[in-house]
Amino acid sequence: MSYRTIAVVGAGFSGSLLAAQIARRSAKARVLLIERSGVFGRGLAYGTTCPAHLLNVRSGRMSAFPDDPGHFVDWLKANRPEFADPQGFAPRMIYGDYVQAILAAAGDGVERITGEVVRVEPTTAGVSLLLADGTALEADYAVLAIGNPPPDDAGGKGLGDSERYFADPWAPGQLDRVGERDDVLLLGAGLTMIDVVLALVEQGWKGRALALSRRGLLPRPHDPVQAVTVARQPEASDLLGMMREVRTRMREVGWAEAMDEIRPFNQLAWRSATEAERGRFLRHLRPWWDVHRHRTASEVGQRISDLVDKARLRVAAGRILMVEPVDDGLMIEWRPRGEARARNETFGWMVNCTGPLSDLARSKDRLLSAMFEDGVARVDGASLGLDVEPDCRVQDRDGDPHSRLFAMGPPTKSAFWEVVAVPEIRVQAKEIAERVLD
């Protein structure tokens, strides 16, 4: 029997699901699933150990398999019945258990390799991969499921390795150092900020926090019960026209429904937009889009507004001008948006919650740097991710697609825009599995 070998780089949701899809489809395929952290099936989102970190998509929409929409809820009924409400938002760590169970069920067809891929080299017969420890691997196909790069550190104002500044909000254990009554400055007001606040509250923190971002917009919460939404094809065929229509629809049916009814058409609108239109969307509409589109669980929204009501969390639009280490903390000079006068405030700690670095060209990731240097890949025109074909094949330095190298999940945002959450990634996993086995 001749085996086809597929190397999958990264074992978060994307890589794990792809491996499972391949194993489900063919007993003649061998998947090399390569993960640098040594933890398979969780990735950044589902690797949290904080029970207050909930999914931000209802359980009823979180099946890993597009052709079996009830799969996650059925798994919950069998394994964690207390969370089996399809309208509910289960803890993210339980979703990680679910992905790990799917991976375990994929069986021997998936070989787990702990290591960091630092180079990929497409050849005419396949793809060669090099791991950081010097191991070389050969595969017929390779798929990059490497997730988002770590956050941009620009907000740190050169704080570098100050022990009072947490440049990576996800680094395990660091929040333990925040004292019960310490005040915290959170750079950014999006979903990462909310995760950090919830983790602090979970550990018994009773201090106060200022969440500072350019616009001071908080992610909107989901309604406790989802309305039944019928997909509605927008009349406009261009991205910006479609956004104008959404704003009009918001006044008619509310923002949540207006966003939900166009979701099936988002990828298409993005794909047909010109580079200039994409640029205008990103410059002017992205912050607005992000807070409406990427919502929090309703109970998370409630916890955040309780903290705001109690003045334990302030959310402000503004910009940091200067940060200076002082005794037991950091003195921050910041200017509220639209005001001429700056303010000085002292915080015990500062946490970078600005979200993943969006321009991959500035990433220090060894694999990405090697791929750009070797001309194996290039960054797309809007600097959102890798330049990929509609079928997810990676384009080289000249824009020519490799035949055997694919990418999926967040690095393909450039081509699809809406491809960072489970409902879209699961479709990508199924389609790429079909392509590499075809």
Ligand SMILES: Cc1cc2nc3c(=O)[nH]c(=O)nc-3n(C[C@H](O)[C@H](O)[C@H](O)COP(=O)(O)OP(=O)(O)OC[C@H]3O[C@@H](n4cnc5c(N)ncnc54)[C@H](O)[C@@H]3O)c2cc1C
């Ligand atoms: C905090 C958070 C919460 C989220 N919540 C939800 C939610 O509730 N619902 C939803 O639908 N979506 C959610 N998302 C979106 C989420 O991005 C996707 O659901 C999905 O988890 C993305 O998975 P991924 O495998 O592409 O990336 P990741 O989870 O980042 O996994 C990438 C993996 O690749 C590994 N890796 C990277 N480079 C290499 C290399 N060179 N060699 C070897 N291994 C490598 C990394 O170690 C990592 O494990 C959330 C995202 C975040 C960040």
